[in-house]
Amino acid sequence: MEQLVLKRREFTLLQAFIYQHIGISLGDHKIYLVQARLAKRVKQLGLESFGEYYDHLVADTKGVELEYLSSLISTNVTSFFREQKQWEFLKAHLPSILERTGGKLRIWSAACSTGEEPYSLAMFLAEHIPNVTQCDIKILATDVSSKVLKIAMKGIYSQKACMSLKEGYLRKYFSPIMVENEVCYRINDMLKKQIIFREFNLVTGQYSLFAQKEFDIIFCRNVMIYFDKPTQNALIERFHTMLTKEGYLFIGSSEALTDMKKEFKSKSASIYQKG
The missing domain is CATH 3.40.50.150 (Vaccinia Virus protein VP39)
Structure with a gap:
């Protein structure tokens, strides 16, 4: 399938929409990041351009697509006991x-x-x-x-996600469970x-x-x-x-x-x- 290219005019529209509705301020240099994160979604919806995707966002009065956009644009990097x-x-x-x-x-x-x-x-x-x-x-x-x-x-985390935890914490506050043939850990209901x-x-x-x-x-x-x-x-x-x-x-x-x-x-x- 031909790669979708985010044109500058389309980016400006999305940039303003994201700032107004999500609050994230995207600099002009973020155009390639936005293209990379949204391209798959645009194709999933059967749209042919980012301009069509912008029109889809504006027409979505129930906010379903805005919610999806928020998940794609925001960076969700975290771990236990950071800093x-x-x-x-x-x-x-x-x-x-x-x-x-x-x-x-x-x-x-x-x-x-x-x-x-x-x-x-x-x-x-x-x-x-x-x-x-x-x-x-x-x-x-x-x-x-x-x-x-x-x-x-859900409070269920992979072994990789739990790597930053002390062994004692893992034993005390989590229970091991199998998820799709992989050992994962579920946080205790008390917490x-x-x-x-x-x-x-x-x-x-x-x-x-x-x-x-x-x-x-x-x-x-x-x-x-x-x-x-x-x-x-x-x-x-x-x-x-x-x-x-x-x-x-x-x-x-x-x-x-x-x-x-x-x-x-x-x-x-x-x-x-x-x-």
Whole structure:
């Protein structure tokens, strides 16, 4: 089959659509990445050009194709216990956080992808909070992609996905199961019950759904690098509003709140605290 080529005019249309509806800012140099990620989908739909695909997106008032597009454009790279220094920081400050909250803990894993981050949080808390079952812990895990959320809600991971886990964690918090003749691992129901998975777009989502909700900790790692500066600033302002006093925001190691430090105190690289 002849290779589909994304023309500059078509890319400009898709670029604007993706920014408006998903919030991801794609530079002009991303044209080949968009072509590579969308070509298969265009062919699946029986369309002959990216221009026809754009028309299909605009005509899809139910948002089914937008959801599919979100999954194709967003990068879902994750693993258990990423960025070790952040977990060390959290371990050191967990007693003071719990003292401040009276044993009640609300955490938001924004852009949770396939679930490794919220499950890492649940395991971490189970390991480092004495009498953890007596605490009131809830973890909200959201992502723009329903595709990755379905994987997260199942809580079943391949051996490769579990390579970053300590052997003790694997034995304690997972059960081995066979999936298509391959040994995989399923997260324990005890941890699953602490996590609520929801589809949510950080840029275009209705934040009114979070009314009356305050979080002690927000994880939003390696997401803002895809947004332009105004979108980043708007998102950080929302996080600031939604955090409790002295609550923590964890971002990716390649990110920084360069223009927002007046709202947050920098505690360590990629870790900020609300004043």
